[in-house]
Structures are given as structure tokens and as C-alpha cells.
Amino acid sequence: MSTQTSSARSEAAARLRKVNWYQQPMVKRLFGMLVLALVVNAMTGEQGSSSDLFLSLKDGFPSTRMWIILAIAIAIWATREFAAEPVKSGSRSVRDLVTQAPAVVTVRERLQRDKWTRWGVLALVVVLALVIPGQLTGYWQTVLVDQIAIFVLLAIGLNVVIGWAGLLDLGFFAFFAVGAYSAAYWTGSLPVEPPIELNNFLVIPVAMVTCLIAGVLLGAPTLRLRGDYLAIVTLGFHEIVYIVAKNADNFTGGPQGVPQIPPFKAFGYEFPVDPMPYWYLLVALVVIIVFAFSRLEHSRVGRAWTAIREDEVAAAANGVDTIRFKLLAFAIGASSSGVAGVVYASKVGYFNPENFAILNSILVLAYVLFGGMGSIPGVLVGTAFLVWLPEILRDKVPPSDRYMYLGALLVVMMIFRPQGLWPSKRRQRELKQAEEGIGDADAMSEPAGGRI
Known part of the structure; x- marks a missing residue:
């Protein structure tokens, strides 16, 4: 009897831990991107009017603009889900290969260890911030x-x-x-x-x-x-x-x-x-x-x-x-x-x-x-x-x-x-x-x- 009770509890716990396909983070992110694309399509279309409150929806669903925005959203999602991890693993491999050399120190480690290098980089950023704006137009200087x-x-x-x-x-x-x-x-x-x-x-x-x-x-x-x-x-x-x-x-x-x-x-x-x-x-x-x-x-x-x-x-x-x-x-x-x-x-x-x-x-x-x-x-x-x-x-x-x-x-x-x-x-x-x-x-x- 106790064995059956324990088995039932294990099955109940397994059901609670089970994650359905639509609860996967990847699917949730895809759903969020699709909703975002539809909202952007509706909000960037024709403005509604008092005589036709649904003019924007009629103009944007369906339309060429909607399919373009959906394609961009899916492309961003696919790039993030399927291309980001290989790029990260490749960069980690290159970094590990480079840092295996005893005399090589990465730029980030050097900035963390050497305060003079860090202060030099910050000084360079300040100098660029003082020099570059002088070359811009008056409008961008005001911005x-x-x-x-x-x-x-x-x-x-x-x-x-x-x-x-x-x-x-x-x-x-x-x-x-x-x-x-x-x-x-x-x-x-x-x-x-x-x-x-x-x-x-x-x-x-x-x-x-x-x-x-x-x-x-x-x-x-x-x-x-x-x-x-x-x-x-x-x-x-x-x-x-x-x-x-x-x-x-x-x-x-x-x-x-x-x-x-x-x-x-x-x-x-x-x-x-x-x-x-x-x-x-x-x-x-x-x-x-x-x-x-x-x-x-x-x-x-x-x-x-x-x-x-x-x-x-x-x-x-x-x-x-x-x-x-x-x-x-x-x-x-x-x-x-x-x-x-x-x-x-x-x-x-x-x-x-x-x-x-x-x-x-x-x-x-x-x-x-x-x-x-x-x-x-x-x-x-x-x-x-x-x-x-x-x-x-x-x-x-x-x-x-x-x-x-x-x-x-x-x-x-x-x-x-x-x-x-x-x-x-x-x-x-x-x-x-x-x-x-x-x-x-x-x-x-x-x-x-x-x-x-």
C-alpha cells in the first residue's frame, strides 16, 4: 500500500514538473515577438477617424507592411535562438585558445588588473567626447x-x-x-x-x-x-x-x-x-x-x-x-x-x-x-x-x-x-x-x- 502511495506521489510530482511545449521559454519569446509585430503594424499604419474607428486595422491586416514586420520579428527571434549560442561558444573557444598562451592577457583582464590602463582608456573616451562634437553640425550639437x-x-x-x-x-x-x-x-x-x-x-x-x-x-x-x-x-x-x-x-x-x-x-x-x-x-x-x-x-x-x-x-x-x-x-x-x-x-x-x-x-x-x-x-x-x-x-x-x-x-x-x-x-x-x-x-x- 505504501509503495502504491509513493508511486502515485511521484507521478503527481512528475506531472507538476512537466513543462508543455507552449510553456518553453523559446516559444514564449516567439509569441511575444509576434504580438509585438502585430501591435507595431497596427500603430504605425493609417490613423483612425471618428467616422471609421477601425480604419487602421483594415489598412494593416493583412498588408505588405504587416508581412514585412512579421518577417523581421521572426528573423530577430531565430537569430537570437539559433545563432547566438554557436557564436558565443565560438568566441569562448577563441578566447580560451588565446588565453592559454602564458604571455597573453585579454583586454578586459588588463583593464581590471591595471588601473593605469583603465584610467588611460577613460581619459581617451573623455578626449574623444570633447573633440568629436566640434565636428558635428549645429543641429546635432544642440541634440x-x-x-x-x-x-x-x-x-x-x-x-x-x-x-x-x-x-x-x-x-x-x-x-x-x-x-x-x-x-x-x-x-x-x-x-x-x-x-x-x-x-x-x-x-x-x-x-x-x-x-x-x-x-x-x-x-x-x-x-x-x-x-x-x-x-x-x-x-x-x-x-x-x-x-x-x-x-x-x-x-x-x-x-x-x-x-x-x-x-x-x-x-x-x-x-x-x-x-x-x-x-x-x-x-x-x-x-x-x-x-x-x-x-x-x-x-x-x-x-x-x-x-x-x-x-x-x-x-x-x-x-x-x-x-x-x-x-x-x-x-x-x-x-x-x-x-x-x-x-x-x-x-x-x-x-x-x-x-x-x-x-x-x-x-x-x-x-x-x-x-x-x-x-x-x-x-x-x-x-x-x-x-x-x-x-x-x-x-x-x-x-x-x-x-x-x-x-x-x-x-x-x-x-x-x-x-x-x-x-x-x-x-x-x-x-x-x-x-x-x-x-x-x-x-x-x-x-x-x-x-x-
């Missing part, structure tokens, strides 16, 4: 300053909050608005006169302190929240800042915005309309912030953030002051947004509340996810690429469709490489453990089955 460099600063700050501390923030762009209005206030451009007018360079540390305080004010009421609940609260914080900026006419200028913000001045030199001086300033600021945040990542504070992200309960049980370090994450991450807000306001000379719409917060989050959460190089590369992509499509794709292709690219990345373009090693391990069902690998959500 570099007004969009790429500004969003890079924002993404670096959000990476501290979401990538290192694991705090899902959907209202991060509100700190950018705080920095911009700080520049307007302290330069005397708002209806309210400041106690003393400051040079734009002096406004930068003031705006950083203001955003630090705003970060603490946001973090203090949300200390007990995680995941979706934290995201909702941060989203509300963004809307509060946006509505105050739009309705407080006597302080912020209201919907009319803030005109005539003076440019940067130093030693009698006033920054011209030419974007290149602002580019050099932003490169210097990015280098300083990246250096400071890199040191912070490997400090005691960075390790505390890592512990909180991986398991907040275990971190608290081991003596980590989770309240203090979560507040630090909000405050320090917000500081770079304050810097970006001051430079942006001084560069454009005019802004209004519509410059700080909620879409921008979602875009910054998408840039961090695409580049790789927790990875500073990934955030830099991912942000630059995703800001550049809609601009390069400007002459080839209708304005209403540009961000559709951007969204499709993000979905493809999340299907095939959820760790991001240039992920951190720790994040790669977490996602691998999550796929294998080991522990609570995704620190921004509850464990499987709910909190224990």
Missing part, C-alpha cells in the same frame, strides 16, 4: 546638449535609486523641475524676488541642496513602501510638482513659463547661443558625478544599498539602517537632477511646466532599464543610444511613429536581454537566479507567494 547630456545626468541619478538601492521611482523627473525652477528663482527670473541673485555656477550647489531636501521629503513618507506602492507614491510626487508649477502663477509664472533666464557667466565671459560651451560644461559635470558615484558604489553606503535591494529584511536583521540609507539613495540620486535642471534652464533661457510632463520620467526609467540597472557604463551608453534613435529617425519616420519604434526596441530588449545592454555582473546573477527559481532574486518585487 547632444539639450537632450543626450541632460538625460545622461538624469539617468545616472536614477540609477542610484533604482539600480543600486532597488527603489522603483516613477517621478524622478520632478527633481529636474526643481533644479530648473531653482535656477530661475536664484537668478531673479521668477515673479518672486530672491534675497540675493546668484551666478548660475553658484546656483548649481544650491540646486543640489534643494533637490537633496526634496529627495528626503519624498523618501520620508515612503520608507515602508516597496515595489508598486512606492512607484505610485513617486508618481504622485511628480504630479504634485507639475501641478504646483502650473497653478502657482504668483511664484512659478504658471502656464506662461519662465522667460529670460540668464546664461552662465564666468570671469567676464558669457556663454553664447552656441551649444559647445555648454557641452564642455556638461562633460565636466558628468565626469565629476560619475567619479563620485563610482566611489560611492564600492563604499560602505553602496554595499548597504546592495543589501537593501537584494533583501531589505535580511539587511535590517544584519544591522543595516535601512531608513537612513534609503533616504540617502533618494537624496543623492536627486542631486544630479538638480544639476541637469540648472544647466538646461540656463541653456534654453525659457521653459514652462509642459517641459516636465510625466512621459519624461518614464523615458528616463526606460533608458536605465535599457542600458542596464546598476551599471554606470550601461546607463551612459543606453541613454545616449535611445535619445539618439528618435532623432536619427526624424527624416525617415512620421513624428507620431518615432516613439513606437523606440518602444518596440525596448520590448525586444526585455524579451531577449532583460539585464540590459551593458549590465552589471550582480544584476546578471540576480536574473539568472530568478529564472532558476533561486531565492528572491528580483529585489523590487515581493518574493514568489508573497512576503513571508
Whole structure:
């Protein structure tokens, strides 16, 4: 009798462990790509009208465009599923063959071992960043300053909050608005006169302190929240800042915005309309912030953030002051947004509340996810690429469709490489453990089955 019971239990367990063909990861990815292709086909077709709501569907199903998009989606899926592994194994074989030689050291190992080589490569990157933009057209120089460099600063700050501390923030762009209005206030451009007018360079540390305080004010009421609940609260914080900026006419200028913000001045030199001086300033600021945040990542504070992200309960049980370090994450991450807000306001000379719409917060989050959460190089590369992509499509794709292709690219990345373009090693391990069902690998959500 006991033998039959044991056999029945074994069969039941085997049925539970059985994975059907449609539950295979490869099939799931194919299904996701097909759905994505159909959505992109519908969204990039003819616009609907009040007389015919289904005009887009009639135009796109079926059509030559639909079959082309489906073919591209299947080609991407097939390349990833059947060609990626042979390429990886071939590269590993070549690497193993090369590294067997006793006197040969790979470039990556050399960068990891020799700090002077690493600093030399970083110096070369900075030099190229200073030299190459001068050869571009005026339009692309403006894109570099007004969009790429500004969003890079924002993404670096959000990476501290979401990538290192694991705090899902959907209202991060509100700190950018705080920095911009700080520049307007302290330069005397708002209806309210400041106690003393400051040079734009002096406004930068003031705006950083203001955003630090705003970060603490946001973090203090949300200390007990995680995941979706934290995201909702941060989203509300963004809307509060946006509505105050739009309705407080006597302080912020209201919907009319803030005109005539003076440019940067130093030693009698006033920054011209030419974007290149602002580019050099932003490169210097990015280098300083990246250096400071890199040191912070490997400090005691960075390790505390890592512990909180991986398991907040275990971190608290081991003596980590989770309240203090979560507040630090909000405050320090917000500081770079304050810097970006001051430079942006001084560069454009005019802004209004519509410059700080909620879409921008979602875009910054998408840039961090695409580049790789927790990875500073990934955030830099991912942000630059995703800001550049809609601009390069400007002459080839209708304005209403540009961000559709951007969204499709993000979905493809999340299907095939959820760790991001240039992920951190720790994040790669977490996602691998999550796929294998080991522990609570995704620190921004509850464990499987709910909190224990």
C-alpha cells in the first residue's frame, strides 16, 4: 500500500514538473515577438477617424507592411535562438585558445588588473567626447546638449535609486523641475524676488541642496513602501510638482513659463547661443558625478544599498539602517537632477511646466532599464543610444511613429536581454537566479507567494 502511495506521489510530482511545449521559454519569446509585430503594424499604419474607428486595422491586416514586420520579428527571434549560442561558444573557444598562451592577457583582464590602463582608456573616451562634437553640425550639437547630456545626468541619478538601492521611482523627473525652477528663482527670473541673485555656477550647489531636501521629503513618507506602492507614491510626487508649477502663477509664472533666464557667466565671459560651451560644461559635470558615484558604489553606503535591494529584511536583521540609507539613495540620486535642471534652464533661457510632463520620467526609467540597472557604463551608453534613435529617425519616420519604434526596441530588449545592454555582473546573477527559481532574486518585487 505504501509503495502504491509513493508511486502515485511521484507521478503527481512528475506531472507538476512537466513543462508543455507552449510553456518553453523559446516559444514564449516567439509569441511575444509576434504580438509585438502585430501591435507595431497596427500603430504605425493609417490613423483612425471618428467616422471609421477601425480604419487602421483594415489598412494593416493583412498588408505588405504587416508581412514585412512579421518577417523581421521572426528573423530577430531565430537569430537570437539559433545563432547566438554557436557564436558565443565560438568566441569562448577563441578566447580560451588565446588565453592559454602564458604571455597573453585579454583586454578586459588588463583593464581590471591595471588601473593605469583603465584610467588611460577613460581619459581617451573623455578626449574623444570633447573633440568629436566640434565636428558635428549645429543641429546635432544642440541634440547632444539639450537632450543626450541632460538625460545622461538624469539617468545616472536614477540609477542610484533604482539600480543600486532597488527603489522603483516613477517621478524622478520632478527633481529636474526643481533644479530648473531653482535656477530661475536664484537668478531673479521668477515673479518672486530672491534675497540675493546668484551666478548660475553658484546656483548649481544650491540646486543640489534643494533637490537633496526634496529627495528626503519624498523618501520620508515612503520608507515602508516597496515595489508598486512606492512607484505610485513617486508618481504622485511628480504630479504634485507639475501641478504646483502650473497653478502657482504668483511664484512659478504658471502656464506662461519662465522667460529670460540668464546664461552662465564666468570671469567676464558669457556663454553664447552656441551649444559647445555648454557641452564642455556638461562633460565636466558628468565626469565629476560619475567619479563620485563610482566611489560611492564600492563604499560602505553602496554595499548597504546592495543589501537593501537584494533583501531589505535580511539587511535590517544584519544591522543595516535601512531608513537612513534609503533616504540617502533618494537624496543623492536627486542631486544630479538638480544639476541637469540648472544647466538646461540656463541653456534654453525659457521653459514652462509642459517641459516636465510625466512621459519624461518614464523615458528616463526606460533608458536605465535599457542600458542596464546598476551599471554606470550601461546607463551612459543606453541613454545616449535611445535619445539618439528618435532623432536619427526624424527624416525617415512620421513624428507620431518615432516613439513606437523606440518602444518596440525596448520590448525586444526585455524579451531577449532583460539585464540590459551593458549590465552589471550582480544584476546578471540576480536574473539568472530568478529564472532558476533561486531565492528572491528580483529585489523590487515581493518574493514568489508573497512576503513571508
